[in-house]
Amino acid sequence: xxxxxxxxxxxxxxxxxxxxxxxxxxxxxxxxxxxxxxxxxxxxxxxxxxxxxxxxxxxxxxxxxxxxxxxxxxxxxxxxxxxxxxxxxxxxxxxxxxxxxxxxxxxxxxxxxxxxxxxxxxxxxxxxxxxxxxxxxxxxxxxxxxxxxxxxxxxxxxxxxxxxxxxxxxxxxxxxxxxxxxxxxxxxxxxxxxxxxxxxxxxxxxxxxxxxxxxxxxxxxxxxxxxxxxxxxxxxxxxxxxxxxxxxxxxxxxxxxxxxxxxxxxxxxxxxxxxxxxxxxxxxxxxxxxxxxxxxxxxxxxxxxxxxxxxxxxxxxxxxxxxxxxxxxxxxxxxxxxxxxxxxxxxxxxxxxxxxxxxxxxxxxxxxxxxxxx
Amino acid sequence: xxxxxxxxxxxxxxxxxxxxxxxxxxxxxxxxxxxxxxxxxxxxxxxxxxxxxxxxxxxxxxxxxxxxxxxxxxxxxxxxxxxxxxxxxxxxxxxxxxxxxxxxxxxxxxxxxxxxxxxxxxxxxxxxxxxxxxxxxxxxxxxxxxxxxxxxxxxxxxxxxxxxxxxxxxxxxxxxxxxxxxxxxxxxxxxxxxxxxxxxxxxxxxxxxxxxxxxxxxxxxxxxxxxxxxxxxxxxxxxxxxxxxxxxxxxxxxxxxxxxxx
Numbered sequence: 232x233x234x235x236x237x238x239x240x241x242x243x244x245x246x247x248x249x250x251x252x253x254x255x256x257x258x259x260x261x262x263x264x265x266x267x268x269x270x271x272x273x274x275x276x277x278x279x280x281x282x283x284x285x286x287x288x289x290x291x292x293x294x295x296x297x298x299x300x301x302x303x304x305x306x307x308x309x310x311x312x313x314x315x316x317x318x319x320x321x322x323x324x325x326x327x328x329x330x331x332x333x334x335x336x337x338x339x340x341x342x343x344x345x346x347x348x349x350x351x352x353x354x355x356x357x358x359x360x361x362x363x364x365x366x367x368x369x370x371x372x373x374x375x376x377x378x379x380x381x382x383x384x385x386x387x388x389x390x391x392x393x394x395x396x397x398x399x400x401x402x403x404x405x406x407x408x409x410x411x412x413x414x415x416x417x418x419x420x421x422x423x424x425x426x427x428x429x430x431x432x433x434x435x436x437x438x439x440x441x442x443x444x445x446x447x448x449x450x451x452x453x454x455x456x457x458x459x460x461x462x463x464x465x466x467x468x469x470x471x472x473x474x475x476x477x478x479x480x481x482x483x484x485x486x487x488x489x490x491x492x493x494x495x496x497x498x499x500x501x502x503x504x505x506x507x508x509x510x511x512x513x514x515x516x517x518x519x520x521x522x523x524x525x526x527x528x529x530x531x532x533x534x535x536x537x538x539x540x541x542x543x544x545x546x547x548x549x550x551x552x553x554x555x556x557x558x559x560x561x562x563x564x565x566x567x568x569x570x571x572x573x574x575x576x577x578x579x580x581x582x583x584x585x586x587x588x589x590x591x592x593x594x595x596x597x598x599x600x601x602x603x604x605x
Numbered sequence: 606x607x608x609x610x611x612x613x614x615x616x617x618x619x620x621x622x623x624x625x626x627x628x629x630x631x632x633x634x635x636x637x638x639x640x641x642x643x644x645x646x647x648x649x650x651x652x653x654x655x656x657x658x659x660x661x662x663x664x665x666x667x668x669x670x671x672x673x674x675x676x677x678x679x680x681x682x683x684x685x686x687x688x689x690x691x692x693x694x695x696x697x698x699x700x701x702x703x704x705x706x707x708x709x710x711x712x713x714x715x716x717x718x719x720x721x722x723x724x725x726x727x728x729x730x731x732x733x734x735x736x737x738x739x740x741x742x743x744x745x746x747x748x749x750x751x752x753x754x755x756x757x758x759x760x761x762x763x764x765x766x767x768x769x770x771x772x773x774x775x776x777x778x779x780x781x782x783x784x785x786x787x788x789x790x791x792x793x794x795x796x797x798x799x800x801x802x803x804x805x806x807x808x809x810x811x812x813x814x815x816x817x818x819x820x821x822x823x824x825x826x827x828x829x830x831x832x833x834x835x836x837x838x839x840x841x842x843x844x845x846x847x848x849x850x851x852x853x854x855x856x857x858x859x860x861x862x863x864x865x866x867x
Contacts, residue, residue: 296819298766300629353656383653448683448712476713481683483712522713587631596653598694599687 233440235433237474238467243416246273247463253277262286267519272469275515276462284507287514291543294521301588304546305580306354306386307347308528310555311335311374313564315360317427319413321455323494323553323567324360326427330495330565332555334365339560340374344381346559350550350576353383353593356409358567361390361428368396372403379404384595386449390428391438397445404597407449408442410435411487414458415467423458439471443479448599450475451526453487456509457500465512469519476520485524485546486516492530494568506535510542517543529572533582536572540586549579609838612810614787615735615756617674619646622804623834624676624789625827626814627651629766633667635823640673643817643827649676649705652691657698676737678705684718685725692729704729705759706738715765719746723753730754739791742773747780747788758784759791759812762803766815768795771802781807797826797833804837805845 253274261271262283274280275287312334315324323330335343344355357374359366366389375385386407387400397408412435414420420432429435439450452471454464468486475484490509491500504512513525527536527544529551536547552558553566572579580590612619625645630636640648648668656662668675677695682688685708692704706729708722709715717739723746726736735756740746742760750758760777763769771777772793781788787809794800800811813830820826 296629297768297815300815300818301631302629383656481710481712584632589630589632591654593656594654595681596691598690599653599681599683 233437272519291514291517295543307352308356312359312366314362314365317429321498328495333564342560343558356386359389375403383593394441408447409451410438411453413455416459451485456504457491487526492568529570533572549576622810624812629818639823639827642824644831648673651680653681680707683710685721688725703735727753742776744779757787759789761792763793765792770799797829800833801837
């Protein structure tokens with residue numbers, strides 16, 4: 232059993248049609264419901280729910296404060312390799328893009344993390360493109376072991392691995408896995424991933440399952456907004472997250488909703504997502520999954536990050552660089568995409584505090600992972 | 606008004622029967638003010654939130670250890686091993702050997718694992734810890750924990766953070782009746798009336814976090830909980846009138862039978 236068996240029970244066009252049929256009455260009912268079913272989620276994602284954004288925002292805010300308090304967990308991405316064998320049409324690391332690439336040495340990664348540590352970060356997310364040749368599992372293990380003394384939590388956003396390889400990462404101190412399906416629309420998925428191992432929709436779809444089986448403490452999934460109809464992708468990512476919560480009941484599940492940003496290659500989103508859509512999607516997911524983490528990165532502009540902060544967000548990055556070595560270790564390497572919120576971590580933290588929230592730098596401890604103990 | 610009896614846990618005396626948690630506050634400053642307003646003398650802190658190796662850690666510094674019992678908790682631990690490791694690390698870092706034992710393998714409802722909790726409690730007690738275990742409202746488990754030497758039992762009123770009140774009322778009543786150690790109702794209490802209700806039932810103390818931390822005015826809410834706890838405990842000590850469905854002798858419906866004999 233994996234999410235594949237679950238998702239094949241749902242057809243994209245049927246969900247699309249169901250969403251478009253939802254009425255104001257359905258939205259009211261979804262807002263009032265003490266626990267929500269999948270139909271309620273569809274109502275909250277529907278065009279007609281645009282008239283209820285204030286009510287949705289208020290309910291999402293209340294639920295988030297109740298479940299998570301007035302806190303925002305801080306993390307920083309660390310790109311360690313931009314080598315890639317894929318050709319995702321929206322991504323700066325697309326193998327056809329003539330950009331300067333790099334794979335950091337273990338010492339260079341450590342340098343980057345020491346820099347972030349000084350700024351206060353204790354949770355980092357390590358990222359690579361898909362090139363096991365440049366960034367093999369052994370390399371990732373060496374990095375995790377090196378970084379462990381500096382960090383409370385290490386997550387990875389890397390090319391999909393087998394359950395067994397995930398276990399090896401966990402044994403060496405990695406506790407979180409991030410993997411986005413990008414879009415759940417099969418045909419669209421094939422269009423935007425024309426070549427390379429990422430073409431395999433099925434293998435990618437089951438990646439969180441393999442991560443859950445391996446025992447990651449945090450599973451983070453998401454869709455790349457702009458590739459397909461966000462309402463339907465929102466329904467599928469909601470379904471996926473709910474499935475993971477039920478199946479891997481010991482893992483904490485969070486959802487990201489990155490919006491497409493300008494990147495090398497100049498891809499234009501076919502289904503643009505505006506700020507009101509972002510807000511609606513975020514609130515709908517919060518109301519559907521009261522306990523899920525919701526992640527908002529520096530892809531989004533400072534002003535929007537501020538406005539969305541109280542409505543359901545639980546994790547934020549700050550001061551991010553999307554090029555390997557981008558913090559201190561290297562110069563003139565190109566990033567995966569342009570970030571939008573350019574403020575320093577200190578500025579972001581001040582903003583969070585000014586909104587009456589506590590930025591939390593450490594909310595985990597490496598000693599939780601048995602095998603990771605020295 | 607007569608002086609209410611103090612709370613005694615493991616030979617240590619506390620003037621307040623309100624324990625307070627430190628999660629979910631909007632800032633350290635508000636947290637400190639709320640703790641002060643609550644009158645609490647026991648403050649619990651999640652070890653996963655603090656950097657024990659850093660003497661200037663924000664949260665550790667925020668809790669004045671001369672004034673409060675700093676009660677580290679193992680929140681986030683998935684099994685006995687992890688919880689024990691955290692407790693030992695805290696003690697090695699200079700914390701008093703008190704631990705609020707939380708083994709919550711499901712990160713969503715944070716419900717306690719009874720099997721792993723009992724296992725960890727037994728070992729930690731042997732290692733000299735004062736163990737305060739967070740449990741579901743299970744009277745048999747409470748007795749088992751008492752037998753292995755925990756210094757309290759801490760049954761939940763409702764899942765953590767839900768503010769739903771004493772959903773487990775009947776089981777908590779049994780735990781209170783049977784317990785030989787203080788019973789601290791730990792989670793789910795959302796209003797001072799919930800706290801008062803638990804105290805009226807005879808609970809020895811309550812622990813509050815979310816309801817205070819996420820209130821519009823956490824300091825005001827901390828005061829309100831303080832009063833709720835005191836009111837409930839005062840009523841319990843004063844002897845509440847019993848609810849009863851049986852007729853009482855004060856108004857016997859059958860009195861005329863007797864008066865006929867006079």
